[in-house]
Structures are given as structure tokens and as C-alpha cells.
Amino acid sequence: MLTRRTFLGGSGAALLGAALVSKAGAALLPDAPSTASATTAAPLAPPNGQPYNPVVTLNGWTLPWRMKNGWKEFHLIAEPVVREIAPGMHANLWGYNGQAPGPTIEAVEGDLVRIFVTNKLPEHTTVHWHGMPVPCGMDGVGGLTQPHIPPGKTFVYEFRLERAGTFMYHPHSDEMVQMAMGMMGLFIVHPRDPQAMRVDRDFVFLMSAYAIDPGTYAPRVDEMTDFNTWAWNARVFPGIDPLPVRAGDRVRIRFGNLTMTNHPIHLHGYRFEVAGTDGGWVPSSARWPEVTVDVGVGQMRAIEFIADRPGDWAFHCHKSHHTMNAMDHRKPAASGVSESDRAKPKHEDRAMGGMGGMGNMEGMEGMEGMKGMPDMGGMPGMEDSTGGMSMPLPENTLPMMTGTGPFGPLEMGGMFSVVKVRENLARDDYRDPGWYAHPEGTVAREYTVTPEHA
Numbered sequence: 001m002l003t004r005r006t007f008l009g010g011s012g013a014a015l016l017g018a019a020l021v022s023k024a025g026a027a028l029l030p031d032a033p034s035t036a037s038a039t040t041a042a043p044l045a046p047p048n049g050q051p052y053n054p055v056v057t058l059n060g061w062t063l064p065w066r067m068k069n070g071w072k073e074f075h076l077i078a079e080p081v082v083r084e085i086a087p088g089m090h091a092n093l094w095g096y097n098g099q100a101p102g103p104t105i106e107a108v109e110g111d112l113v114r115i116f117v118t119n120k121l122p123e124h125t126t127v128h129w130h131g132m133p134v135p136c137g138m139d140g141v142g143g144l145t146q147p148h149i150p151p152g153k154t155f156v157y158e159f160r161l162e163r164a165g166t167f168m169y170h171p172h173s174d175e176m177v178q179m180a181m182g183m184m185g186l187f188i189v190h191p192r193d194p195q196a197m198r199v200d201r202d203f204v205f206l207m208s209a210y211a212i213d214p215g216t217y218a219p220r221v222d223e224m225t226d227f228n229t230w231a232w233n234a235r236v237f238p239g240i241d242p243l244p245v246r247a248g249d250r251v252r253i254r255f256g257n258l259t260m261t262n263h264p265i266h267l268h269g270y271r272f273e274v275a276g277t278d279g280g281w282v283p284s285s286a287r288w289p290e291v292t293v294d295v296g297v298g299q300m301r302a303i304e305f306i307a308d309r310p311g312d313w314a315f316h317c318h319k320s321h322h323t324m325n326a327m328d329h330r331k332p333a334a335s336g337v338s339e340s341d342r343a344k345p346k347h348e349d350r351a352m353g354g355m356g357g358m359g360n361m362e363g364m365e366g367m368e369g370m371k372g373m374p375d376m377g378g379m380p381g382m383e384d385s386t387g388g389m390s391m392p393l394p395e396n397t398l399p400m401m402t403g404t405g406p407f408g409p410l411e412m413g414g415m416f417s418v419v420k421v422r423e424n425l426a427r428d429d430y431r432d433p434g435w436y437a438h439p440e441g442t443v444a445r446e447y448t449v450t451p452e453h454a
């Protein structure tokens with residue numbers, strides 16, 4: 001084990017650790033690349049350092065770095081951002097380098113990393129490296145292991161990456177507010193040996209949730225339980241990009257949960273094994289087949305499977321209210337259903353214009369405020385699924401159940417995407433291949449009595 005002094009190369013400046021960077025030093029800070037885009041960036045092949053197989057961050061990107069005297073230097077800027085949650089809805093969040101979640105940091109087991117954090121928020125912050133073995137003073141717990149980073153200041157974190165795995169970063173400073181505002185990111189530490197734990201496609205995303213009232217743009221940060229926007233990488237269906245996969249690929253999907261409840265994540269068409277947790281890789285002798293894995297608060301799971309069944313396979317949280325977008329329980333009637341109509345027996349309720357298209361909504365209170373039945377003008381890919389009823393949504397508000405597939409409305413929202421497994425996809429092709437062309441005779445169809453069957 002390196003001593004702290006040799007580990008830091010004996011540099012007096014480096015020994016400041018998670019400390020303030022002086023004004024003179026600020027000119028030497030690495031670039032802090034930023035993006036306004038919420039689309040999935042191509043994997044960033046490492047331009048220097050130890051080779052590795054980069055991950056693909058769903059609706060996200062990887063932060064470039066510079067090498068300096070053997071250190072990988074990254075620069076995070078904590079700042080207010082505007083995130084497109086899905087076409088038709090933007091949220092005023094807090095994040096890093098132009099987006100929330102922040103960019104994925106990728107490096108290699110054994111690397112020395114130096115991460116500059118500049119605080120452009122209106123309040124103090126810190127960065128905690130969730131799950132990572134770091135010196136205690138680099139753990140980022142404001143007040144406990146370091147002073148909070150005041151607005152306008154830059155701190156530096158330095159540590160060696162001791163263990164490969166999937167980690168997260170988030171503030172440990174006014175935490176409830178800053179996490180509710182979307183401050184989080186992924187930190188992937190690749191194995192030193194590029195052949196170890198090798199897969200063909202390696203997707204990552206973070207689960208986050210917000211309380212954004214219909215018609216508004218910013219999360220309510222005092223919310224403790226009643227979140228209404230269930231997101232993967234701060235996107236909701238149909239804003240979440242699909243996961244294109246080449247038939248025969250070994251696929252890994254890693255997901256971390258920084259919401260305030262658990263998410264049973266379910267993949268159709270396959271069984272998978274949990275190959276990794278926040279604690280590291282799971283030995284193959286300790287794995288078992290699953291089709292759903294529950295991810296607790298603050299946990300990470302990495303699932304792996306061989307993509308040997310072509311198709312468009314649904315991939316989603318199995319809590320059905322997490323595959324829907326916001327509905328408003330508090331607003332006055334927006335559906336045109338009066339309080340007296342609402343009190344009518346259910347068969348009368350169903351007879352009311354168009355409500356049948358909502359599916360069976362028995363037992364759901366607050367029908368009068370539901371936002372599932374919008375006027376969809378100008379929102380591509382989100383046709384009204386109710387077949388008739390149409391009323392204006394508040395501005396900046398997504399329909400509750402939305403998305404259109406090749407066979408009609410999907411009636412989904414929130415934490416839902418599609419793993420698209422295709423023959424003849426190029427190794428590095430992550431473009432949406434469109435909808436699956438089912439072989440003839442393999443799609444469920446209406447049964448009709450024909451003379452042969454009679």
C-alpha cells in the first residue's frame with residue numbers, strides 16, 4: 001500500500017486534498033466540458049491511459065479528462081441546468097456540466113484521479129463518491145470529512161481507484177434538496193485487465209425521481225414520498241432511448257437507484273444474472289437466473305445476459321405507477337368530470353365520454369385531475385391513446401400514459417424502455433434500429449373461426 005505521501009507524488013499542492021484551489025491555481029484547472037444534449041452519446045474510447053471497453057450512458061455522456069503527471073484530471077461544475085425530461089417537458093434541475101444527471105466518469109482500477117469540483121450553485125455543496133473505497137477525507141461528507149464547498153469555490157478530490165465496479169456520485173450537503181434537484185452521476189471503474197468481465201455492450205443509467213407538479217418546471221424539494229416523475233437518467237418514456245443490441249452479444253446493463261423507493265427492474269424475453277453490485281462483481285458460482293431484480297435505495301445492480309432472442313423486449317420498473325407520468329391529485333377538475341359525476345356508479349362512469357380508454361382505473365382517487373388525456377398537438381410520438389377524449393394539459397406536462405409502437409399506443413410513461421435485439425447490427429452501432437420485423441405468423445392475432453377450424 002502506498003503511503004499517502006508517495007501516492008500523492010510528494011506534491012505540496014496535492015496534499016491539500018479536498019481543499020480550496022487558490023485563485024492562482026484556478027487558471028490551471030482542466031477544461032469542464034458541458035453539453036446541452038439529452039441524447040445517448042457514443043461510447044468514449046479512452047484516448048490515453050490504460051485501455052478499457054467504455055460504457056454507454058443511456059441519454060447521457062462520459063466526461064473527458066486530461067492526463068497530468070500520471071493523474072487523470074476531471075472537472076465537474078455543479079450548477080443549475082435545464083433537462084429535457086422527454087419531448088414536451090423540461091425541468092429546471094441542478095446538475096453537473098450542463099446536464100442532470102452529471103456526466104459519467106470512467107477510469108481504470110489503479111488509476112490516480114484528481115477531480116476538481118467548482119460550485120456554481122446558490123448554496124454550498126460537496127461530492128460523495130458512493131461505494132468507492134477512498135481515503136476518509138475524500139469521502140465528501142460536508143461537515144464530517146471536509147468543509148462544505150461554498151458557492152463560487154473550487155475544491156479538489158484525489159484518490160487512487162482501488163476496485164473495479166459501478167459507483168455513483170452525489171452531494172452530501174443539503175442532501176435532500178440537492179438530490180431532489182437531480183444532482184447525481186455515475187462513476188465506472190473498469191478492470192485493469194480489459195479482458196476481465198468483458199461484455200460486448202455495457203449500458204449504464206441512474207434512477208431518479210422528482211416531484212414536479214403538472215404545469216410547473218422545478219421539482220418541489222420538500223417532498224418526502226409523493227414523487228411523480230420516475231426517471232432513468234432524468235428521462236421518462238418515451239424520452240428514454242432504446243438499448244440497441246446485436247444478436248449474440250453478451251450484454252451488461254448497470255443501474256443505480258438514487259430515488260427514495262425501491263424499483264423491481266424487469267426485462268422481457270430473457271433471464272439474466274446479477275453480475276455486480278455496489279460491492280463489486282458477483283462470483284459466477286454465486287449467481288442465479290432472474291427476470292426481475294429489485295434495486296433498493298442507494299443500491300446498484302449490474303445484470304448480464306446473452307442476447308440470443310431477437311425482438312423488441314420491454315424493459316421497465318415493475319411498479320405500474322412508475323411506468324406512468326405525473327397525475328395531479330390536487331388540481332381542480334381538468335377533465336370536465338364534475339364531482340357529482342364522479343360519485344356515480346362505475347358503470348355510469350365508464351359510459352362517460354372516452355373514459356373507458358383509460359383502462360380500469362377503479363380505486364384511483366383524483367380522477368378529476370388526471371393528465372392522461374391530452375391535446376397532443378405538437379408533441380411527436382405521443383398521440384392521445386384514449387381514442388376520443390381530448391383536453392388541454394397544463395404547459396410543460398406530459399401525458400400520464402403515452403408512447404406509440406408499431407401496433408398502437410403503448411400506454412406507458414416513466415421508467416420504461418425497449419431492448420432492441422437485432423441480427424446484423426454492427427458492433428459499435430447504437431442507433432435506434434426501428435421496430436422489430438416479426439417473422440410471419442409469430443404475432444398474437446385476432447382469432448377468427450374459419451371452416452377448417454370449425
Ligand SMILES: [Cu+2]
Pocket residue numbers: 230262263264317318319322415
Ligand atoms: Cu420503480
